[in-house]
Amino acid sequence: MQADSRPVIGIIGGTGHLGGALAKRWAAAGYRVVLGSRDAGRAAEAAANLGGRVSGLGNLEAAASADLVVLAVPFGSQQATLEDIRPACAGKLVIDATVPLMPPKVMRVQLPAEGCAALRAQQVLGESVTVVSAFHNVAAHRLAMDGPVDCDVLVFGDKREAREQVIELAEAIGLRGLHAGSLANSAAAEALTSVLIFINKHYSADGAGFRITGIGG
Amino acid sequence: MQADSRPVIGIIGGTGHLGGALAKRWAAAGYRVVLGSRDAGRAAEAAANLGGRVSGLGNLEAAASADLVVLAVPFGSQQATLEDIRPACAGKLVIDATVPLMPPKVMRVQLPAEGCAALRAQQVLGESVTVVSAFHNVAAHRLAMDGPVDCDVLVFGDKREAREQVIELAEAIGLRGLHAGSLANSAAAEALTSVLIFINKHYSADGAGFRITGIGG
Numbered sequence: 001m002q003a004d005s006r007p008v009i010g011i012i013g014g015t016g017h018l019g020g021a022l023a024k025r026w027a028a029a030g031y032r033v034v035l036g037s038r039d040a041g042r043a044a045e046a047a048a049n050l051g052g053r054v055s056g057l058g059n060l061e062a063a064a065s066a067d068l069v070v071l072a073v074p075f076g077s078q079q080a081t082l083e084d085i086r087p088a089c090a091g092k093l094v095i096d097a098t099v100p101l102m103p104p105k106v107m108r109v110q111l112p113a114e115g116c117a118a119l120r121a122q123q124v125l126g127e128s129v130t131v132v133s134a135f136h137n138v139a140a141h142r143l144a145m146d147g148p149v150d151c152d153v154l155v156f157g158d159k160r161e162a163r164e165q166v167i168e169l170a171e172a173i174g175l176r177g178l179h180a181g182s183l184a185n186s187a188a189a190e191a192l193t194s195v196l197i198f199i200n201k202h203y204s205a206d207g208a209g210f211r212i213t214g215i216g217g
Numbered sequence: 218m219q220a221d222s223r224p225v226i227g228i229i230g231g232t233g234h235l236g237g238a239l240a241k242r243w244a245a246a247g248y249r250v251v252l253g254s255r256d257a258g259r260a261a262e263a264a265a266n267l268g269g270r271v272s273g274l275g276n277l278e279a280a281a282s283a284d285l286v287v288l289a290v291p292f293g294s295q296q297a298t299l300e301d302i303r304p305a306c307a308g309k310l311v312i313d314a315t316v317p318l319m320p321p322k323v324m325r326v327q328l329p330a331e332g333c334a335a336l337r338a339q340q341v342l343g344e345s346v347t348v349v350s351a352f353h354n355v356a357a358h359r360l361a362m363d364g365p366v367d368c369d370v371l372v373f374g375d376k377r378e379a380r381e382q383v384i385e386l387a388e389a390i391g392l393r394g395l396h397a398g399s400l401a402n403s404a405a406a407e408a409l410t411s412v413l414i415f416i417n418k419h420y421s422a423d424g425a426g427f428r429i430t431g432i433g434g
Contacts, residue, residue: 109402111328139431150430154412181415185326188412191405195371196429198398205432212413213367214356215422 010066012036012059012073012085015046018097019072021143025173027053036062063088070095075102078117082124090128093162096121097135099193107198109191118156118186132157132166136189137196138175139207151209154180154189178212227283229253229276229302230290232263235314238360239287242390244270253279280305287312292319295334299341307345310379313338314352316410324415326408335373335403349374349383353406354413355392356424368426371397371406395429
């Protein structure tokens with residue numbers, strides 16, 4: 001595949017832990033990445049630290065200049081951020097990585113009224129946008145280090161081809177992505193994050209994840 | 218440990234796939250098991266097939282004669298069954314294995330209004346009963362076969378000691394049980410069952426499960 005045929009990835013919340021780690025890996029895999037932040041200056045600074053193929057802009061501009069958009073913001077900012085970038089998302093794939101953690105009780109599963117954060121994203125963005133959710137369970141600090149990450153990526157969405165695209169993006173950075181069903185199923189992975197935080201604490205671990213078993217591969 | 222010091226396990230829904238498979242394994246591990254069914258005759262018949270340390274009774278009688286109770290019934294029967302056995306559960310540990318599958322859409326996560334089936338169980342049984350939830354994700358037909366099952370058991374409950382008891386019961390039948398947080402967190406494992414059913418179908422698998430990674434052991 002030629003580098004030029006690859007999509008430009010806009011990462012909203014690109015100065016955060018997860019967004020930054022994803023950016024680093026995709027850039028290393030040869031993708032062009034645009035970091036978005038509410039503060040364009042901070043985005044540009046973070047991009048400069050990541051090297052040549054990464055740039056930084058305000059959130060709306062980052063979404064507008066990308067072929068596909070990754071949302072990696074705290075749950076409390078999800079709705080407002082989606083409303084900000086909505087004008088730039090029509091017709092695009094939006095990959096929502098939002099996990100409904102509600103501090104201070106981040107070890108307790110608290111799913112939103114819509115059922116899950118991914119369904120909320122779809123509601124806010126409207127039907128002109130294809131929402132897929134993924135990357136809920138990968139520990140950001142593990143992703144930020146070089147080397148393998150021992151965690152699968154469950155990929156949710158109502159369109160199989162869109163899920164497939166996200167699975168390719170996961171594989172490009174060394175993660176196994178798996179078709180995991182409709183967007184509503186995102187509740188499972190979103191809830192699992194609180195469970196993994198609990199497990200990290202209970203077992204004094206530093207990056208619990210999971211692997212799906214029994215499917216070969 | 219002397220056999221006599223072990224709790225007698227009452228399995229409500231003991232003639233079903235999961236209940237029967239758990240009964241078989243606990244009996245083989247030396248536990249006394251009482252199968253419960255709405256039809257006491259069917260329970261007695263199923264018990265006879267499992268051998269000497271297993272007996273069968275009506276649901277209420279099975280719960281009454283047991284030290285701890287395992288609920289392994291379809292979601293649609295959960296509430297009515299719990300109301301039936303409630304008089305026999307006061308002061309006991311009840312292990313709820315209910316998964317909120319709503320046919321025909323069993324591959325779609327559909328959590329109940331209470332947040333998860335386990336919280337519903339606690340509401341129905343009241344505060345005199347200690348509810349722990351577990352065994353949501355283990356494929357019953359794998360459990361019914363001899364040999365290892367490649368799936369962890371996430372154990373949820375608000376009391377650590379009660380979770381610990383369930384973890385011991387899981388380990389007694391060759392499963393790794395893990396502390397996974399409060400009863401509300403059961404939503405994660407309950408939702409994951411629909412995801413695993415989807416994965417089985419999508420990947421033509423026959424018993425997908427999962428393993429928690431990154432915690433040693």
